[in-house]
Amino acid sequence: xxxxKKESYALTVVxxxxxxxxxxxxxxxxxxxxxxxxVGQAESGxxxxxxxxxxxxxxxxxxxxxxxxxxxxxxxxxxxxxLNLTGAHLEPKVIRLKTVIDTEDNRVTxxxxxxxxxxxxxxxxxxxxxxxxSAVQQYYLDNxxxxxxxxxxxxxxxxxxxxxxxLRTRLETLFRSVMELNIKVVHYTLSSYAAAExxxxxxxxxxxxxVVDMGAGVTDYLVYVDGTVAHTGVLAVGGEHVTQDxxxxxxxPFRSAELLKINHGNLYANPDRPNERIVLxxxxxxxxxxxxAESLSRxxxxxxxxxxxxxxxxxxxxxxxxxxxxSVHITGGASQIRGLQRLxxxxxxxxxxxxxxxSLEGDQTYSxxxxxxxxxxxxxxxxxxxQLHARPSGFDRLRRSFQExxxxxxxx
Amino acid sequence: MIEFMKQxxxxxxxxxxxxxxxxxxxxxxxxxxxxxLVLDQRQVPSLYCFDTDEQTIRGTVVAEKMLLGAxxxxxxxxxxxxxxxxxxxxxxxxxxxxxxxxMRTAILVTGLGGGTGSGMAxxxxxxxxxxxxxxxxxxxxxxxxxxxxRLGQAQNAVMEIKQHADLVFCVSNSRLLHMPGHDMDxxxxxxxxxxxxxxxxxxxxxxxxQRGPMQIxxxxxxxxxxxxDCGQAALENCWVGFGEAEGQERARDVVDEVLxxxxxxxxRVWSNGTAVVASLAGGAGxxxxxxxxxxxxxRQEMPVELPxxxxxxxxPDDGDRLRLILLVTGQSGAEEARPSPKKPAQELSFExxxxxxxxxxxxYPDELPEETPxxxxxxxxxPAGAIAGxxxxxxxxxxxxPQTKQRKTAQKYFNQQEELQxxxxxxxxxxxxxxxxxxxxxDLDQPTFMRLNLKIRL
Numbered sequence: 001x002x003x004x005k006k007e008s009y010a011l012t013v014v015x016x017x018x019x020x021x022x023x024x025x026x027x028x029x030x031x032x033x034x035x036x037x038x039v040g041q042a043e044s045g046x047x048x049x050x051x052x053x054x055x056x057x058x059x060x061x062x063x064x065x066x067x068x069x070x071x072x073x074x075x076x077x078x079x080x081x082x083l084n085l086t087g088a089h090l091e092p093k094v095i096r097l098k099t100v101i102d103t104e105d106n107r108v109t110x111x112x113x114x115x116x117x118x119x120x121x122x123x124x125x126x127x128x129x130x131x132x133x134s135a136v137q138q139y140y141l142d143n144x145x146x147x148x149x150x151x152x153x154x155x156x157x158x159x160x161x162x163x164x165x166x167l168r169t170r171l172e173t174l175f176r177s178v179m180e181l182n183i184k185v186v187h188y189t190l191s192s193y194a195a196a197e198x199x200x201x202x203x204x205x206x207x208x209x210x211v212v213d214m215g216a217g218v219t220d221y222l223v224y225v226d227g228t229v230a231h232t233g234v235l236a237v238g239g240e241h242v243t244q245d246x247x248x249x250x251x252x253p254f255r256s257a258e259l260l261k262i263n264h265g266n267l268y269a270n271p272d273r274p275n276e277r278i279v280l281x282x283x284x285x286x287x288x289x290x291x292x293a294e295s296l297s298r299x300x301x302x303x304x305x306x307x308x309x310x311x312x313x314x315x316x317x318x319x320x321x322x323x324x325x326x327s328v329h330i331t332g333g334a335s336q337i338r339g340l341q342r343l344x345x346x347x348x349x350x351x352x353x354x355x356x357x358x359s360l361e362g363d364q365t366y367s368x369x370x371x372x373x374x375x376x377x378x379x380x381x382x383x384x385x386x387q388l389h390a391r392p393s394g395f396d397r398l399r400r401s402f403q404e405x406x407x408x409x410x411x412x
Numbered sequence: 413m414i415e416f417m418k419q420x421x422x423x424x425x426x427x428x429x430x431x432x433x434x435x436x437x438x439x440x441x442x443x444x445x446x447x448x449l450v451l452d453q454r455q456v457p458s459l460y461c462f463d464t465d466e467q468t469i470r471g472t473v474v475a476e477k478m479l480l481g482a483x484x485x486x487x488x489x490x491x492x493x494x495x496x497x498x499x500x501x502x503x504x505x506x507x508x509x510x511x512x513x514x515m516r517t518a519i520l521v522t523g524l525g526g527g528t529g530s531g532m533a534x535x536x537x538x539x540x541x542x543x544x545x546x547x548x549x550x551x552x553x554x555x556x557x558x559x560x561x562r563l564g565q566a567q568n569a570v571m572e573i574k575q576h577a578d579l580v581f582c583v584s585n586s587r588l589l590h591m592p593g594h595d596m597d598x599x600x601x602x603x604x605x606x607x608x609x610x611x612x613x614x615x616x617x618x619x620x621x622q623r624g625p626m627q628i629x630x631x632x633x634x635x636x637x638x639x640x641d642c643g644q645a646a647l648e649n650c651w652v653g654f655g656e657a658e659g660q661e662r663a664r665d666v667v668d669e670v671l672x673x674x675x676x677x678x679x680r681v682w683s684n685g686t687a688v689v690a691s692l693a694g695g696a697g698x699x700x701x702x703x704x705x706x707x708x709x710x711r712q713e714m715p716v717e718l719p720x721x722x723x724x725x726x727x728p729d730d731g732d733r734l735r736l737i738l739l740v741t742g743q744s745g746a747e748e749a750r751p752s753p754k755k756p757a758q759e760l761s762f763e764x765x766x767x768x769x770x771x772x773x774x775x776y777p778d779e780l781p782e783e784t785p786x787x788x789x790x791x792x793x794x795p796a797g798a799i800a801g802x803x804x805x806x807x808x809x810x811x812x813x814p815q816t817k818q819r820k821t822a823q824k825y826f827n828q829q830e831e832l833q834x835x836x837x838x839x840x841x842x843x844x845x846x847x848x849x850x851x852x853x854x855d856l857d858q859p860t861f862m863r864l865n866l867k868i869r870l
Contacts, residue, residue: 050843244843
């Protein structure tokens with residue numbers, strides 16, 4: 001919500017996720033710092049699967065409840081929000097565009113940069129897709145990379161862009177679900193970006209890092225190389241898959257499996273006690289059941305290892321591991337399962353850091369909530385966007401204004 | 413009418429179930445196969461013989477037989493001329509039709525390269541097709557040394573047959589030469605071959621007739637062969653191996669026997685093979701667990717990783733014996749290199765009858781047989797150790813299985829494969845409304861432990 005109160009702003013962000021809808025409200029102070037006021041939540045109740053809305057009305061209800069909860073907690077009236085986007089339909093690409101510098105002295109001007117941006121619009125993507133995000137990674141002049149191309153002389157100007165495109169209809173669904181509640185969407189970003197904003201500092205971005213946000217429905221990840229985003233990805237496998245595997249393998253109902261995972265979930269069983277059993281919560285009219293701890297671990301580890309393997313392989317295929325000088329940072333609700341540090345260290349070739357605690361200003365009850373990584377990251381992102389919006393500069397200018405995006409989707 | 417199972421096991425088809433599902437021998441080679449079959453087994457229903465040679469017809473022990481071209485050829489055969497044979501059949505079409513009336517499926521066994529078999533096969537297939545019969549042809553092709561003419565005739569015949577039959581298996585006599593002791597008694601050699609072909613036909617037929625879990629459907633076979641068919645008139649597109657065993661170790665023994673089957677001695681089989689059809693035959697005592705062990709052991713022991721299409725058939729007279737027949741399909745002379753190092757967990761395809769979810773009481777026993785599999789081979793010797801792992805090994809939870817052949821007393825393991833066909837689609841549950849997540853041919857919504865065939869203790 002952009003609502004002025006003593007020259008402070010309140011920013012509201014909404015994360016429509018598989019297990020819950022979370023709404024975070026923060027106060028943007030005049031000095032640019034952000035203070036968290038509160039987070040409202042509501043269970044998604046099956047409306048969202050793998051990060052995408054499958055039941056529109058139910059999703060709207062959940063969003064409404066979450067917004068109400070947030071308004072309650074923060075005593076703010078919410079009108080404007082930032083959204084996050086995720087989903088397996090999102091495809092990342094790195095593309096390289098080129099233009100000729102035809103001015104006198106071959107001086108590069110702002111216009112040339114703009115021309116490259118325009119060329120991006122011509123880039124061929126599937127007709128049902130929309131480019132929902134693009135950012136310049138690096139500019140190149142004749143004599144190599146350049147951080148500040150404007151004013152320099154060169155015959156040609158090239159740029160690499162990291163773009164993400166996705167199914168238009170999925171995006172429309174998401175936006176409509178919020179807009180039909182009379183909430184205005186200011187802007188949006190990718191979940192992986194959001195998480196990275198929360199978890200990395202500029203030094204770590206420069207070193208190079210992989211950020212993995214393990215959610216209930218999807219696992220988002222993002223790679224920073226030398227301070228710019230080199231790659232993003234979404235894997236439609238999340239904490240729910242672990243629960244489902246357990247439910248299927250141990251013959252439990254989903255809810256029981258979920259409780260089991262939360263209370264006793266461990267990716268490694270105790271080798272000294274191979275026959276250790278875990279007694280499950282007794283249910284009404286059912287016999288008491290127990291399962292082998294080893295079985296729990298085996299099933300869960302198989303799934304989580306596979307998920308991490310897929311991410312590692314993706315980076316391998318793109319030759320990114322060599323460029324990451326730093327670590328893997330893992331956060332998200334599903335990263336809370338015991339044993340993850342050890343497993344991740346086995347899978348990834350660089351050091352691993354689990355991020356279960358965030359440094360926030362403001363309401364500290366949420367600082368140890370890795371399951372809120374996305375929404376809190378989104379808040380951080382919104383903070384930056386808000387600042388940049390006022391002072392457009394640098395490479396994080398977005399290619400098209402949000403209005404244009406909406407217009408192309410015929411929502412506006 | 414739904415017949416209720418008495419106890420455990422599956423119901424073996426009665427001989428009467430086989431009426432309408434014929435095995436037809438064409439030409440002397442085909443008739444010999446059928447003879448061998450009758451001599452080996454006590455009762456084999458629905459066998460038919462057709463030939464132009466009177467001596468063959470007179471000598472055969474098969475009940476239903478017909479001499480073709482008695483008038484024209486005077487019972488002397490067509491002298492290796494397929495054209496003549498074809499003519500004869502066309503002339504006597506109505507008689508042949510009358511004999512074949514009422515069939516639903518047919519397995520045609522014939523030898524190609526000569527006259528009768530090559531010439532008649534095509535006509536027969538066509539007649540059967542007109543009658544709406546599903547036709548599988550098992551053709552025996554000539555030795556390499558039989559000369560260009562016979563080979564050429566065989567090839568033409570194969571091409572023609574392929575156009576009309578539902579499925580064609582070509583087994584080459586040359587295999588015999590590659591058997592150890594190929595300088596053995598000629599009759600022995602041939603009878604081995606005949607026996608093999610005969611078994612193959614029996615199993616194929618049982619596959620078609622029988623309804624029940626682990627059934628391999630004709631369409632599956634067809635897809636399997638078609639997938640790897642180069643479309644040429646190859647004279648060899650399958651290799652057959654057979655083994656039988658009884659006793660406590662029968663699950664393992666039968667696999668050992670099959671793989672040491674003389675026709676598999678030739679390394680080319682495995683280098684050219686593209687897929688494997690495993691048909692396990694057993695009496696009423698055959699349990700799911702046993703089937704599972706057989707297939708797993710097979711997969712372990714096969715020299716090359718190949719996809720396996722597996723199923724069970726119940727043959728009426730098997731008693732305690734377990735029989736496994738292995739068809740390796742492929743193309744001889746295929747160029748592709750076979751990957752030699754074994755990779756973990758190939759796909760195992762289990763076909764369940766009840767794809768529409770309907771399971772009749774006849775198909776499934778009330779509860780799966782209590783007997784636990786005699787040996788569960790894929791057991792980690794020290795589960796505790798394997799889980800924690802040495803730090804040096806990286807603590808792989810499901811690292812390479814120990815190759816030692818130590819037995820482990822069977823524990824009650826969650827048998828994913830049993831569950832697989834019963835709840836094949838259930839894992840979607842939570843993800844039913846969303847798009848499936850496919851990655852490199854795997855459905856990631858399916859539990860990982862299932863795809864990796866991990867055993868889970870309950």
